[in-house]
Amino acid sequence: MFAYLVGRIVSAIPILLLVAVFIFSLVNLTPGDPALLLAGDNATPAQVEQIRERLHLDEPLHTRFAIWAGNALQLDLGVSIYSGQPVTRLIAQRIEPTFVLAAVTLVITVLIAVPLGVIAAWKANTLIDRLIMGFAVLGFSVPVFVIGYLLAYVFSVTLKWFPVQGYSPLADGVFETLRSVTLPAIALALVFAALIARVTRAAMLEVLNENHIRTARAKGLPVPRILIVHALKNAGVPVVTVIGIGLTTLVGGVVVTESVFNIPGIGRLTVDAITRRDYPIVQGVILFFATLLIAINILVDMSYALFDPRVKG
Structure with a gap:
């Protein structure tokens, strides 16, 4: 198991390097001069040149990448062009709302998707199965910002159960925090x-046709025990895999959802940085998310040992 973990970490290093190269190239090869934007319309050529030197924009591309990558290894992601604050500090200031929103979303998702997928597989080809799969298709087809606006209109504007926008930090109380992220998390x-419901259903259908499930049914075991203990555990690998893959969708959804509900998280920071062409923040945030997703994928691989004993070897 330890050797497997080391192998996964080592294999992630070149992936992270390629991501870093892509991020740096994408941002630095886009049209426009950040020095001109930062200096303003009334700046003199000398002032623009000073800003260009300070940001290393006068250096060759490979030299700028080496400087940026070396600083990133020391957790120095640069300084914001507009605010002048370190990017790592800006990310740290915004990390709580994003992580709370992602955590609550993940809990709600698992509580909804896994039971629905299990029930749909147990009641395969029945009206219940069709209704659940219809909900799955509808949920996956409607954009997250449309769902967000609908929820805000019904439960915030009309019923006034939840705040329309904003975020209450954990320092103000867990209840207020959960109340402020409930609607965006549901969206x-x-x-x-x-x-996840579709994948859970497909994995459960395959397991429910195996011999040990037929034996459990023949012994008269309760249906919940058959579904949870015998079937769901054996179907856990594809379900956990799709949860890990789906976190990439969650990261993209966080950016949109935080903008809709005016949550001051990393997603909102990214949108503001893109509109201002504050490329150190854009680079830092994308690298942060990429590293986070790679770490999540490694954790997902480690969790396979809970469902498949062969991974432990």
């Missing part, structure tokens, strides 16, 4: 749950 979860 994200409905999209996320649709994918």
Whole structure:
């Protein structure tokens, strides 16, 4: 198991390097001069040149990448062009809302998707199965911002159960925090749950046709025990895999959802940085998310040992 973990970490290093090269190239090869944007319309050529030197924009591309990558290894992602604050500090200031929203979304998703997928597989080709799969198709088809606006109109504007926008930090109380992220979390979860429910159903259908499930039925074991203990555990690998893959969808959804509900998280920071062409923030945030997703994929691979004993070897 330890050797498997080391192998996965080593194999992730070149992937992260390629991601870093792609991020740096994508941002630095786009049209426009950040130095001109930062200096303003009334700046003199000398002032623009000073800004260009300070940002290393006068260096060759490979030299700028080496400087940026070396600083990134030391957790120095540069300084924001507009605010002048370190990018790592800006990310740290915004990390709580994003992680709370992602965590609540993940919990809601699993509580919705896995039971629906199990029930759909147990009641395959019945009206219940068709209704659940119809919900899954609908949830995966509707854009997350449309769901967000509908939820905000019904539960915030009309019923006034939840705040329309904003985020209450954990320092103000867990209840207020959960109340502020409930609607955006549900909007994200409905999209996320649709994918997981379909995969759970497909994996469960395959397991329910195996001999040990027929034996459990013949012994008269209770249906919940058959579905949860015998079937769901054996179907856990594809379900956990799609949860890990779906987190990439969740990251993209966080950017949109935080903008819709005005949540001051990393997604909102990314949108603001793109509109201002604050490329150190854009680079830092994308690299942060890429590293996070690689770490999540490694954790997902490690979780396979809970469902497949062969991974432990």
